[in-house]
Every structure is written in structure tokens, then in C-alpha cells.
Amino acid sequence: MLAVKGKGKGNQALQILLKGLLEKGVVQAVLIPSEIPGGESYAHILTRDPSMVDKAQPVPPVVPVQGGRVVSKLTKRGPVKMPTAVVLRPCELRAARELIKLNQVKPKGLLTISFDCPGAYPLSQYINGDKSLIKANFEEGLSKFALSGTRPLCQICNRFTGDTADIEVGFLGAPEDGHYLIAHTPQGVEALRALGYQEEVDLKEREETIQEMVKERTEARQNYFQEEFGPQVSGPQGLLTTLHSCINCHNCMRVCPICFCRECFFDSDALKVTAENYLMRAERKGALRFLPDTLLFHLGRMNHMSTSCVSCGTCEDACPNDVPVSRLFAMVADKTQAIFDYVPGRDLKEPIPLIDYREEELHEWERPYKESTNHHPSSS
Amino acid sequence: MDREFVPKILYALCAWCGTGGSETAGALWLKYPENVRPFRVVCTGALDPAYVLRAFIEGADGIVVSGCHPGDCHYNLGNFRARRRLAVMKEVLDTLGLDGERLWLRWVAHGEGKKLVDTAWEFDTHIREKGPNPLKQRWDS
Numbered sequence: 313m314l315a316v317k318g319k320g321k322g323n324q325a326l327q328i329l330l331k332g333l334l335e336k337g338v339v340q341a342v343l344i345p346s347e348i349p350g351g352e353s354y355a356h357i358l359t360r361d362p363s364m365v366d367k368a369q370p371v372p373p374v375v376p377v378q379g380g381r382v383v384s385k386l387t388k389r390g391p392v393k394m395p396t397a398v399v400l401r402p403c404e405l406r407a408a409r410e411l412i413k414l415n416q417v418k419p420k421g422l423l424t425i426s427f428d429c430p431g432a433y434p435l436s437q438y439i440n441g442d443k444s445l446i447k448a449n450f451e452e453g454l455s456k457f458a459l460s461g462t463r464p465l466c467q468i469c470n471r472f473t474g475d476t477a478d479i480e481v482g483f484l485g486a487p488e489d490g491h492y493l494i495a496h497t498p499q500g501v502e503a504l505r506a507l508g509y510q511e512e513v514d515l516k517e518r519e520e521t522i523q524e525m526v527k528e529r530t531e532a533r534q535n536y537f538q539e540e541f542g543p544q545v546s547g548p549q550g551l552l553t554t555l556h557s558c559i560n561c562h563n564c565m566r567v568c569p570i571c572f573c574r575e576c577f578f579d580s581d582a583l584k585v586t587a588e589n590y591l592m593r594a595e596r597k598g599a600l601r602f603l604p605d606t607l608l609f610h611l612g613r614m615n616h617m618s619t620s621c622v623s624c625g626t627c628e629d630a631c632p633n634d635v636p637v638s639r640l641f642a643m644v645a646d647k648t649q650a651i652f653d654y655v656p657g658r659d660l661k662e663p664i665p666l667i668d669y670r671e672e673e674l675h676e677w678e679r680p681y682k683e684s685t686n687h688h689p690s691s692s
Numbered sequence: 693m694d695r696e697f698v699p700k701i702l703y704a705l706c707a708w709c710g711t712g713g714s715e716t717a718g719a720l721w722l723k724y725p726e727n728v729r730p731f732r733v734v735c736t737g738a739l740d741p742a743y744v745l746r747a748f749i750e751g752a753d754g755i756v757v758s759g760c761h762p763g764d765c766h767y768n769l770g771n772f773r774a775r776r777r778l779a780v781m782k783e784v785l786d787t788l789g790l791d792g793e794r795l796w797l798r799w800v801a802h803g804e805g806k807k808l809v810d811t812a813w814e815f816d817t818h819i820r821e822k823g824p825n826p827l828k829q830r831w832d833s
Contacts, residue, residue: 548830551788582742607830611790615781616741618780647784651780668776669772674775674776679796679797683807
């Protein structure tokens, strides 16, 4: 690990770093969030041109496409041939690292860069709102690391630092005019050395600030899920009421970085049945809501992917009807991940829980058996 | 307890030990409740959560899963994976207030015919005490 001090704040800090990396030839391309000309939205752009970095917005106010998905698209057919720097929010980086485990991202040649994330605004709010005002608010909030009105999940995010990146850009606890650059891997150290950084700094103050914030956010998160959100969405009535506005468009699944399957079970022929079958089900229940299988879709996805859910909130941004999908999934994911003490993206050596096992574990989930000496009703 | 209520119960048995246990039970002339419907899956590890959920949404009051004891799986690790999946299934249901206790996992070996039948009776009583599964009556699911 190597920690140094850099000049500049917020977006500027990342621009200086990326330009340096390009100019010194440490990387030959960068994948970086940027405003699309016209200023309607943001997207990752792949470029070798340092002047494009000047125009980029490495920390954009919204997350239209999850960066994990972007990196997967880039390297699906094989690793990059020339070293490429990739700028990702912490949740995007966690997703990318889950996708490495799932063989959907080839990490070779990628230099990952992440930062203390202040959160992001709801996408619809940005698209439909006063963009220049939102941008100005975001810039100001970013420099002070205090943003209000971010997405509900961002407000209770307790993994907001890029501590699994090759190079972490730290704003928290840094002096007024600067930021920290922290290399966590040999590639990161090499890159910072190539940029001429030598003098190591002490991160004690930063670490304390982060620890405090994590504690606060973790409490807020548990509190929100247990006391506020949980009771609202709990039980057949609560859950189905929450899902009543779902139109079964599957957008949440399509934008999810973890849902990489080429064909999802819930889009497959397994759920395409005859009219007689639907009628049979309608008769049994008195009626059948169309499109059917909404609850099955959401619960099924939770079972299939919640252990890898990175709590990024992209699903909720993509929902046309404001179903609190990301909060539902994050609440469940916190629980299912806790069974295996698993944090998605934390460690590349930790296998994904559902493809791993221990011989001795989880006995509390098995129903204990005591041989009954009583005779069953039938045998008497 | 509602004496009129006859629960619909599914008993997922793996093709090796679970089904074997039911054969042993048959050979011993042991009886299980008539409202328990056994069905065979090739391995407990092949039981996708989607099937279990679908059963709960479409009419099952309870589902119990039995397969080879850990270490005895015909496919070596199927039941280890099943145990992880079952834990996730129950946790998802519990977190959302959908009663994960309507889903049980209990290992049954080929020779354990009595254990299989005991489980069927015990689970039947357990579900009768709980009453009907509220999800199955919802047409808005």
C-alpha cells in the first residue's frame, strides 16, 4: 500500500490523475464517466485523448448505466490489450469484482480507480429537473462531502469508499486544497510511482473519519430497514401492495449488473404457459392478475442473485413506476449475505456463496429430528 | 387449530436417499398423511428456488425437502448446495414476513423410512397449526 497527497478536489482530482496516467503512458486508454454533449445525461466513455478527460465528469451526479455492466461489455470477449484505467463508483467497482468471479469481466490490463462516493441523485429527478441547478448543487456537495436529496439507498450506504480499487481517491479527512491517493495493489503502487509521487502520508485522520461515518450509516441503514421500510413492505399484504405498481417490464433485472444471464429464467419458456393453465390458476385464486408471475419474478431474483447484490440502486432508477425495488433487494441482500458473512466484491478469493459450501455449516437451517415413539394416527 | 383445514403439502425427495426412504417406508407398510404429495427431484441440489416459490404462490401450504445426509450425496456436493439455497430461501421469506417456517429441510437416508414418515406427519401437524398459506389466495401476486 502507498498513500500520497495530491492537489485538487472532486472531479478535478480525478482528471489530474487520469491525465497524468495517460501522459506518462501508465495506461493507454481510460474508461471514464462523461457528460454527453448537449448535457442531457452521463455515460462512460472510452478514450485515449487527454483532452477528453478535461471535459469528463469522473464523479457524475447520476448513475444512468451501472459501471460494472460497462466493464463487462468492454471485456466480455477477452481482456483489454492495452492498459486501461477505469473509473468506477464504489458500488460499481463491487459489481465489477463480482462479475470477475462470475467470469463476465476480464480484469487483466485494467487499472481500477475509485473514490469516496457522496451518493447520486435519482435519475428521473435529474432528467426531469433543472440540470444546471442540480449540477451546481452536486459540485458543491461533492467538495464538502455532504449531499442532500440523494437516492434513498445512497443515504444509507455504508460502503462508500473505493478501498478495493487499485487506486483509491480519498476526499474524506484530506486537507482543504487536496486529496489522498491510496494504492492498494502492486499495479496501483507502480502507477503512483510512475507519476512521481514519493512522499507518504499518514491516513489516521481519514481512517477515523471514515470509521465514524460507517458506524453512523450502518446504524441508519439497520434502523431504516428494521423500523421504517421493513414493516411497510412486510407480510403478504405489505409486499403485494408495494409491488402493485409493478408492470412486470423486467427493467430492474435488465439494468442489474449482477443479472448477467443471457436468458433469465423469468423470461424463459418455463413461464410461458397455455391459456388453460392461466385459467386453472385463476379459478383456484378467484382471479389472476395479468401480467402474471410478478411476485415470483421478484422473489425468484432475490433467491438467485441477492447474495451478490451490491446495493447500487440502479434497479430503482430504472423502474418506471417508482417501486422501491433497490431497497427491497438491499434489505433482503443484507440478510442473505450475512448468513455466509459475505460481502460482494470485498475479496476476489471469496467464492460466491451459492457455488461454494462447507461440509459442516448451517445446521440451524436443518430441521432437527427426534424419533417419535408415538404411533401415528394411521397406525392405531 | 382449524379441524376443517386440510393443508396441501409438497414433499420434495431426491432421487436417491429421499425416494429410497419412501421405498423403505413402503416396505415397512408405514403410512404418511394423504394430503402430503411426494415428488421426486433428481437431487436436492437441483431444486431451484423458483419451483418452491411458485408452489407457495400457486397453492402449497408447506413444502418439505429431504435428501441424502451431508456427505452422502450421489453427486457429492448437491446437498451441500441445497442447504445453502434453502437457507437463502428461508431468509428471503422471513425477511419479507412470508413465513420461512413453511419450508423445512430434513435429511433422510435410504434406510430411514420411519424418519421420512415421521417427518411427513410432524410437518402436516406443524402446517395445520399454522393454517392456510395466505399467499395462495392472492390473485394479485
